[in-house]
Amino acid sequence: MRGFIRKLQSILPYLFLIPFLIFALFPFYWMLMTSFKTDQEIYDVSANPFFIKMGITLKHYMFLLTKTGFKVWFRNSLVISILATALSISLSVLAAYSLTRLRFRGSGLLGIGIFITYLIPPTLLFIPLSEVVAFFKLIDSIFALVLTYPTFAIPFSTWLLMGYFSSIPRAIEEAAMVDGATRWQVLTRVVIPVAIPGIITATLFSFTLSWGHMLYGFAFVSSSTQKPLTAGVVVELIRGDVFYWGSLMAGALLGSIPIVACYTILTEFYISGLTKGAVKY
Amino acid sequence: MENEATGVAVITKEERTAYVMILPALAILIILVGYPLFRSFWLSMSNIQVGQKGDFVGFRNFIMLTQSETFRKTLVNSLIYMFTAVSGKLTLGLVLALILEKVTRGRKIFRGIILLPWVVPICLSTLAWLWMFDPLYSVINWTLMKLDILHQGQGIPWLSEPFWARTAIIIVNIWRGLPFFAIILLAGLLSIPKDFTEAAKVDGAGPIGVFWHVTLPLIFPLLGIVVLYSIIMTIADFDIVYVLTRGGPINTTHLFATLAFQEGIASGDISGAAAISLFIFPFLGASAYLQLRIMRRRMEVL
Numbered sequence: 092m093r094g095f096i097r098k099l100q101s102i103l104p105y106l107f108l109i110p111f112l113i114f115a116l117f118p119f120y121w122m123l124m125t126s127f128k129t130d131q132e133i134y135d136v137s138a139n140p141f142f143i144k145m146g147i148t149l150k151h152y153m154f155l156l157t158k159t160g161f162k163v164w165f166r167n168s169l170v171i172s173i174l175a176t177a178l179s180i181s182l183s184v185l186a187a188y189s190l191t192r193l194r195f196r197g198s199g200l201l202g203i204g205i206f207i208t209y210l211i212p213p214t215l216l217f218i219p220l221s222e223v224v225a226f227f228k229l230i231d232s233i234f235a236l237v238l239t240y241p242t243f244a245i246p247f248s249t250w251l252l253m254g255y256f257s258s259i260p261r262a263i264e265e266a267a268m269v270d271g272a273t274r275w276q277v278l279t280r281v282v283i284p285v286a287i288p289g290i291i292t293a294t295l296f297s298f299t300l301s302w303g304h305m306l307y308g309f310a311f312v313s314s315s316t317q318k319p320l321t322a323g324v325v326v327e328l329i330r331g332d333v334f335y336w337g338s339l340m341a342g343a344l345l346g347s348i349p350i351v352a353c354y355t356i357l358t359e360f361y362i363s364g365l366t367k368g369a370v371k372y
Numbered sequence: 373m374e375n376e377a378t379g380v381a382v383i384t385k386e387e388r389t390a391y392v393m394i395l396p397a398l399a400i401l402i403i404l405v406g407y408p409l410f411r412s413f414w415l416s417m418s419n420i421q422v423g424q425k426g427d428f429v430g431f432r433n434f435i436m437l438t439q440s441e442t443f444r445k446t447l448v449n450s451l452i453y454m455f456t457a458v459s460g461k462l463t464l465g466l467v468l469a470l471i472l473e474k475v476t477r478g479r480k481i482f483r484g485i486i487l488l489p490w491v492v493p494i495c496l497s498t499l500a501w502l503w504m505f506d507p508l509y510s511v512i513n514w515t516l517m518k519l520d521i522l523h524q525g526q527g528i529p530w531l532s533e534p535f536w537a538r539t540a541i542i543i544v545n546i547w548r549g550l551p552f553f554a555i556i557l558l559a560g561l562l563s564i565p566k567d568f569t570e571a572a573k574v575d576g577a578g579p580i581g582v583f584w585h586v587t588l589p590l591i592f593p594l595l596g597i598v599v600l601y602s603i604i605m606t607i608a609d610f611d612i613v614y615v616l617t618r619g620g621p622i623n624t625t626h627l628f629a630t631l632a633f634q635e636g637i638a639s640g641d642i643s644g645a646a647a648i649s650l651f652i653f654p655f656l657g658a659s660a661y662l663q664l665r666i667m668r669r670r671m672e673v674l
Binding site for chain 1: 386387389390391393394396397398400401403404405407408409411412415464468471472474475480482483484485486487488489491492493494495496497499500501503504506508509511514547550551552555556559601604605608609610611614615628629632633636637642645646649650652653656659660663664
């Protein structure tokens with residue numbers, strides 16, 4: 092009897108976990124199923140929707156890749172996200188190093204400033220920001236997004252990197268300084284190599300945030316050929332009341348793949364980025 | 373730094389390096405965040421429309437908003453949305469964190485699966501929910517009918533009735549944010565030294581007593597940070613509402629951001645839209661202030 096209770100206690104958490112796993116995964120399962128079903132089966136009210144019974148089709152993927160702007164949007168998102176991330180990470184490394192390691196007037200205040208900027212949601216800024224984008228003559232260009240995505244990527248990355256940098260012992264820096272290295276040499280040869288996990292985490296978050304952002308793509312870009320993937324899929328694949336559910340689900344799925352791929356390979360970096368900022372305080 | 377011999381402020385070499393390093397990031401944030409923030413205050417007190425110069429009109433835009441039926445509905449909606457979604461995410465997130473804490477074998481894999489909704493672009497995954505809430509082919513209604521919870525042919529009007537449309541939006545927000553709460557709170561739970569909970573057990577506390585008197589007080593500051601962060605992100609939400617309802621049916625499900633988008637980008641009323649967006653600002657200010665206070669208190673304790 093006691094053995095039975097102990098066994099029950101050990102599997103109980105797994106039983107409670109099941110509904111949460113279903114809740115988390117079902118929408119993805121649903122995308123996958125719909126994207127491979129024939130139209131005939133998708134729009135059959137009497138069919139059991141959970142499984143594919145009338146055969147698998149690649150028609151929706153073919154439609155997506157040949158009849159829509161999906162490939163262009165995908166390429167745009169790739170270019171925008173890579174450029175915005177590269178810009179954000181290089182500037183954030185410098186800013187975070189300076190804020191955590193160098194003594195200068197106003198550093199404490201600027202640190203708090205970075206934290207507050209990291210909390211500002213893009214939805215608060217898009218109206219006046221559209222004027223700034225127009226001022227730089229970038230309206231309706233992917234470069235409007237390369238310029239504006241760093242507004243959320245820089246504060247986040249800098250805040251995250253400040254945490255990583257301040258956990259590096261000062262002694263290894265001081266040793267290098269005694270040997271005659273300048274601050275720049277200390278940063279590039281001592282601090283950055285040690286902080287690589289932090290930099291990878293910040294890069295992943297910047298890329299993920301940039302790839303998934305939709306609002307600025309709506310607000311600053313209107314031509315189909317300049318749209319990022321999020322805005323393209325959401326606006327152009329839904330036309331009025333006519334839905335192309337098969338290709339829409341295929342688009343949502345293919346559009347998520349770069350992020351899911353990064354996440355699957357580097358899960359631990361995502362987890363550490365998520366928890367590091369919060370648990371420390 | 374102050375030069376001690378002469379009392380004159382001198383910029384040291386270290387300070388110069390520091391300014392050079394921080395300047396590029398600072399310049400971008402000042403031009404693209406700081407300036408737009410001040411500009412939105414000015415816009416909200418002007419009558420600027422797209423492509424036209426305007427004049428200062430004081431608080432007229434805000435007074436007009438309080439008289440607008442749609443805006444009043446949006447204000448109430450945003451508050452209901454924030455309270456229900458954040459408390460849903462907090463409660464379920466805490467339950468899930470406590471479950472995951474007990475899961476030892478395969479914890480990494482389960483944690484990875486649980487976090488997936490938070491990683492995938494929300495506008496794309498909301499498309500799957502849009503399809504799951506379809507008036508005719510809703511898989512949720514299909515299942516509820518099969519289980520005889522709903523009568524045949526009487527599916528829930530998910531996105532066509534205001535109450536159900538709001539419910540649908542809240543469900544998707546909870547789906548998206550629950551993993552964020554759970555994973556952070558799990559890290560908080562795992563950081564509690566085992567001695568603390570063991571000592572309470574030795575003193576005769578039951579599992580609920582241990583949770584209430586030991587665990588909860590220890591993770592309370594973390595709970596505070598996560599809730600405050602989530603309040604801003606929830607009240608400023610755009611993607612879920614835009615994809616599911618675009619604010620409909622008849623402007624009953626708008627949040628500040630979707631209404632501002634409709635007025636500003638779609639209809640060209642820049643100043644009115646800026647005034648609507650600015651309603652997010654008090655939540656941002658209060659949340660940032662309280663988060664900084666929690667952090668400062670923690671630093672003093674450590």
